[in-house]
Amino acid sequence: MIKLRDLEYLTAIDQHKHFGKAAQACFVSQPTLSGQLMKLEQQLGLQLVERHRRNVMLTPAGEQLVKEARKVLQAAGEFESCAKALLDPFAGDLHLGLIPTLAPYLLPHIMADLNTTLPNINFFLHENQTKVLLQQLDEGKLDVLILPYLAEMEKFESYQLFDEPLMLATPKNHPLATKKSLSLADLHGEKILTLADGHCLKDQAMGYCFAAGAKEDNSFQATSLETLRHMVASGMGITLLPALAAQGNLASDTLHYGKFQAPVPIRGISLVIRPNYSRMQCVRAIVASVRKSLSDIID
Amino acid sequence: MIKLRDLEYLTAIDQHKHFGKAAQACFVSQPTLSGQLMKLEQQLGLQLVERHRRNVMLTPAGEQLVKEARKVLQAAGEFESCAKALLDPFAGDLHLGLIPTLAPYLLPHIMADLNTTLPNINFFLHENQTKVLLQQLDEGKLDVLILPYLAEMEKFESYQLFDEPLMLATPKNHPLATKKSLSLADLHGEKILTLADGHCLKDQAMGYCFAAGAKEDNSFQATSLETLRHMVASGMGITLLPALAAQGNLASDTLHYGKFQAPVPIRGISLVIRPNYSRMQCVRAIVASVRKSLSDIID
DNA sequence: TTAATTGATAGGCTCTAACTATGATTAAGT
C-alpha cells in the first residue's frame, strides 16, 4: 500500500526540485528520500522524476501524481486537525436522555449551570420511558441518562445525583391536606391515581402505596404528570408526585402538596452511562454541576 | 504521522463493529488490528471505540474521524487509480517542438502515421527556433524536438531521423535553372537570399554557400521560408531550400528547384530528448514511425 | 458448569525505513 510519507517525499521533490533540499525539508537524509522515491516509482511501475545532475524534473506522470498526492495529504491533514479539535473533552454533542416525569421539572434547574460549566457542549435532550432510554443508551444513540436508579441498570455505570422526595398531592379540601404530620401509613385504604404503565414513577409510587395498604385506582391511567395533577385538582383522587413536579405549583388554589414525615418516600435520581464510556471527564463535570444545582433546591 | 493502514483498520471496525471480522476484512490477525487501533488512539490522544464484550461501538470522536478517514482513503485510492491509468507508456500528452523551417513541411508527412501508431498520445506542436526549443526541452516544457542536429545538442540524447537535401531555388529564367548537372561549386560568386538571424537553416545554408564562394545578400532577411520563396519567385535572387519545403511546389510557374549532384548539401534531421527522459518506449515508437513515414518521401 | 465467543496481552520474527559513509558524474572555477 501507498505510504503517506512517500507522498510527502514526492511533493517535497516537486517543491524543491532537489533531492538534498527536499530531504532536508522532510527531516530525513538524502539517501533515504532517494531510496524511498525509487521504491515508490518501482511500486507504481512508472517513473516520476527525471534525474539530472543539474536539474531534477518531474515526469508528466509525476506532475499528475503530485496533484493527487497533495489531495491525499490535505485529507490526512484534515483528519489530524479534526482529531485535535476533538481532543477537548469538554466539547462536542452530547445526547441526554430523561424520563417524562423528570425532564420538564428538572431541566429548568440544571440546564443553565450545565451550559455555563460546559459551554462547548451541545446538549440534545431526549424524553422517553426508562426501558427505551436504556435501550438507546446501549445502542449508543444516547450518551447519558438521568433517571431514577433501578436494579436492572446494574450492568451500566451510574452516579447518584440526588434523592427526590415524593409528595402527596391532594385536593385542597381533602382530609389529608390538613393533617399536620403526614406519614405513608396515612395512605392506608386510599385509592391512588397513577400514571400509565411503563412510567417508572407508577411502579415506584405504587410500591410505597401498596406497602402502606393503599390501592391503585384502576378507573384512570394518566399519560402525563400534568394530566395527573389536573385529575387530582378536579377532586378525582390523590396521588404521589415527585417533589420537583410539585415545587412550582405549591400556590395552587385547588391543589395541596403534603410532605411526608420520615420515612420519606423518595426516588433516587442517578446519572447512567455505558461502562467504558469515552467522555468520563465530561460525565464527571455533569455530575458535579447537577449535584450543585440541586443542592440549592432539595432540602 | 498517521498511517493509511490505521485508517483502514478504523473504517473496518466501523463497518463490522467486531474486531475479529474487521481484522479478517483487512487480512490481518485480530491482535494486530486491536494493537494498531489502540496505538492510533494513543497517538491521537482520544478514545475512538468503546469496547464491550458483546458490542463494539464507536465514540462520537470515532464516528467523526471515521468520516475523515474515509475521505483520506478515497483520495489515496484516486492516487493509485491515477497511477494505474498513467501506466500505459503509450498514452498521455506529449509536447513536440519543431523549427519553423521544418514544421509546416514535415508535419503533414508524419502526423497521420504518428496518430495511427500512438492513438492515445495527444501531440502538442510547438514551433520555435532551435535555441528556444533547446531551452524549453531542458526546462521540461517540451518532451521531444525534431530539428537539424547541431554540435551544441550533444548534451542531449538524439536519434537521427533522416537527411534532408537542400535544393537550389531559382527563378525559372535563371541560368542555373537550366543547368543539367548542378553542384555547389556553381554557386560561386552568387548572392544568396537568406532567412533572418536565429534560423538555423540560415547558418547551415550559408555554411555551404560560403564554402562554395557565394555570398549573403544583405539587402533582405526573410522571416519565413514562404517569404523567401516568394522573393525568389519574384526574381530577387536565389536561395537554398530544404527538400521538404520544395517538394509540394515543384510545379510552380515561376520557380525552379535544382537538385545538387554529390556532394549534396543536406541537413540531418534528428529527434532530440533529454537524457533519462522517462518515456523511452514512446520515443522509440516515434522515431520508428517518422523514419518509416519519411522513407517513402526522401529518396 | 461447560463450551464458545471476543477482545487484550505476551513474546518473537521479519521487513523496512532510517542512518552514515562512500562512489560516480557533472558543473564551475582556477
Added chain:
DNA sequence: ACTTAATCATAGTTAGAGCCTATCAATTAA
C-alpha cells in the same frame, strides 16, 4: 586541463514497527 564543489546513487548497518501465534480474561449461551 585540472581541481573543487555539488548532487544523486549505492552499500552496509541498525532500530523499530507491524505482524504473527499462542494464550489469557471476561462474558454469554447451552
